[in-house]
Amino acid sequence: MTGNSNKVQWPRKALFDQIPLDIIVIDQDFTIIEANKQAQKTHPDWRGKKCYELYHGRKRRCPDCSAIKTFEDGKTRIEHTENRDEQGNIHHYEVHVSAYRDEDGNIPYIIEMANDVTDRVNLEQEYRLLFDNVPCYISVINKNFEVVDSNALFRKTFAKEGTRFCYEMYKKRDKVCTKCPAVRAFKTGKQYTSLQIGVDKEGNKTHYVVTAAPHKKNGGSVDHVIEMSLDISEVIQLQEKLKQAEQEKLENERFAAVGQTVAGLAHGIKNILMGLEGGMYVVNSGLQRDNNELVASGWGMLQNNITKISSVVKEYLSFARGTEIKAEIANPVGIAQEVYDLYKDLADQSGISLVADLQKGIADAALDPEGIHTCLANLISNAIDACVVSDKKRKIITLSCHEKDGVIVYEVEDNGTGMDYEVKKKIFSNFFTTKASGQGTGLGLLVTRRIVFEHGGKVSFDSILRKGTVFRIELPRDRLPKADTPESNSDGNS
Amino acid sequence: METLPNRRAEMSDTRQKILIIDDEPDIVMYLTTLLEDHNYNVVSASDGQQGLELAKREAPDLVCLDIMMPKKTGVTLYQEIKTDPELKRIPCIIISAYESAYSFKGQAFRRLVKDKTIPPPLKFFEKPLDIPVFLGFIDDYLNEAKNK
Numbered sequence: 279m280t281g282n283s284n285k286v287q288w289p290r291k292a293l294f295d296q297i298p299l300d301i302i303v304i305d306q307d308f309t310i311i312e313a314n315k316q317a318q319k320t321h322p323d324w325r326g327k328k329c330y331e332l333y334h335g336r337k338r339r340c341p342d343c344s345a346i347k348t349f350e351d352g353k354t355r356i357e358h359t360e361n362r363d364e365q366g367n368i369h370h371y372e373v374h375v376s377a378y379r380d381e382d383g384n385i386p387y388i389i390e391m392a393n394d395v396t397d398r399v400n401l402e403q404e405y406r407l408l409f410d411n412v413p414c415y416i417s418v419i420n421k422n423f424e425v426v427d428s429n430a431l432f433r434k435t436f437a438k439e440g441t442r443f444c445y446e447m448y449k450k451r452d453k454v455c456t457k458c459p460a461v462r463a464f465k466t467g468k469q470y471t472s473l474q475i476g477v478d479k480e481g482n483k484t485h486y487v488v489t490a491a492p493h494k495k496n497g498g499s500v501d502h503v504i505e506m507s508l509d510i511s512e513v514i515q516l517q518e519k520l521k522q523a524e525q526e527k528l529e530n531e532r533f534a535a536v537g538q539t540v541a542g543l544a545h546g547i548k549n550i551l552m553g554l555e556g557g558m559y560v561v562n563s564g565l566q567r568d569n570n571e572l573v574a575s576g577w578g579m580l581q582n583n584i585t586k587i588s589s590v591v592k593e594y595l596s597f598a599r600g601t602e603i604k605a606e607i608a609n610p611v612g613i614a615q616e617v618y619d620l621y622k623d624l625a626d627q628s629g630i631s632l633v634a635d636l637q638k639g640i641a642d643a644a645l646d647p648e649g650i651h652t653c654l655a656n657l658i659s660n661a662i663d664a665c666v667v668s669d670k671k672r673k674i675i676t677l678s679c680h681e682k683d684g685v686i687v688y689e690v691e692d693n694g695t696g697m698d699y700e701v702k703k704k705i706f707s708n709f710f711t712t713k714a715s716g717q718g719t720g721l722g723l724l725v726t727r728r729i730v731f732e733h734g735g736k737v738s739f740d741s742i743l744r745k746g747t748v749f750r751i752e753l754p755r756d757r758l759p760k761a762d763t764p765e766s767n768s769d770g771n772s
Numbered sequence: 773m774e775t776l777p778n779r780r781a782e783m784s785d786t787r788q789k790i791l792i793i794d795d796e797p798d799i800v801m802y803l804t805t806l807l808e809d810h811n812y813n814v815v816s817a818s819d820g821q822q823g824l825e826l827a828k829r830e831a832p833d834l835v836c837l838d839i840m841m842p843k844k845t846g847v848t849l850y851q852e853i854k855t856d857p858e859l860k861r862i863p864c865i866i867i868s869a870y871e872s873a874y875s876f877k878g879q880a881f882r883r884l885v886k887d888k889t890i891p892p893p894l895k896f897f898e899k900p901l902d903i904p905v906f907l908g909f910i911d912d913y914l915n916e917a918k919n920k
Contacts, residue, residue, distance in 0.1 A: 548900055551900045552900035553798040555901075556798055556801060556806075559805060559903075563805045579798045698845060
């Protein structure tokens, strides 16, 4: 042997011992004839033992032994095995079984190199556990929309026996769904989220939010999409219940308004009735006293009250009939601006400065522009009246429109007379008016409130006697009616 | 509206005086004619402020008061009359169109009068008036008061 070959042999032996794999060599009887240091660490008593004896505690060869096959055909095989160490812990191994051929091509030995993959296996098990128990449906689909993997919750909920395709499972359809987020994820390689309605195994509707995440092996094109769906059926049910409750509340409020209307009408008619009775009495009294002046006064009272009753009946009818609001996409500030332009001069003539404080950039909303116009006009008209009878030097009315937290707010503020307790209590009753006789029917605020209700909003006010009053209309966007002209549709994908 | 011209005004008027306070001219005209026909001296005011001034100036034997009026409401006026040392002895009748559901009668009216030492009004009448009952009550009350 030359010095050179010694030098070559030396590192090969070291390599055999130091490679971080358990390496053993077995002969045709499965007796271990060589083991590296790594293998000796776990099994120091290897010498002369059979591999099945040492590693599996068996007396005979293992069934499905890869070494038997490799002795026959010389092909390299990979097998997965597990065994316990001295402390009783289970270890998982990935074993490369390969043939050693002699110069004649025979296979006297097999080399088994075992890699301890316990950590990887444990990690995989953890992921599987997570995958199966996460409270959402997970399915992995390939380009043909076949479900190639899925978690336990998905299978329990959707996977009927004999189904293969995601659309069969999620929706009980026989072809790919329209607006499928997975189709888009395959196409663009981006993630999509959308709201879907599926059908579970029992045939129940299931609402879920699905996120379709593309998966690219080796960074190439998308070969799988992982669909993760969160069941929101209960949320949807709650939402529907809430909607229903709100609808019922609105109905009740309408019902109460009708009751108030009837009571208010009775009140208005009583006053008129007394005027008519009074007119008759005064005419009679004038005739008896032979006083023409008194007769004329009584006659005037009769005429006056007959005019009043006809106007009350007309207004009452138009109120009772009501008008369905016609919502269209309109700009909230635009409506306020129109009302401002209309009343500016009238206010000026009465010595009142009407000021507009309109927030810029408020987005369009589904409103009945005529209805909102009527409401603002009623409030401004009331504010003008409150200022006219006030003795303040500088009379100001501010019309403002702003939006906060998705609520469109209109305010009409005046520094007029303000209201005392009794007036505050009654202001939404119809036919209630503090205006001089013949100047108001008392329906304005009631009409305003009805229109605002129809928009899903509310009317409120603050008032301090002699300081002034502010009326407020609040319209939450999510309660507004649907516009007759539909908005451009967004498909709900992120 | 100023006081209506007193059609039977004489210097030596011995009739009992009634003050009507109502913002409805028709009601004032009606009650004035009615009460004058029944031999009362009637003065009237169309709002609370004017009513308070007249009550002081005319020292009426009875006040008929409407609830819902501009400037000063009936309840406020009633409170002012009943807390004024000069006026508090004047009996007051409330006439209102409010029916029981929105009633200012009894308890509801009392709740509005914040000072609980103020006595309740003499009587409530609902519009339209039941004339025989209304007149009967006024006649009986003022007759009794005269003979005291």
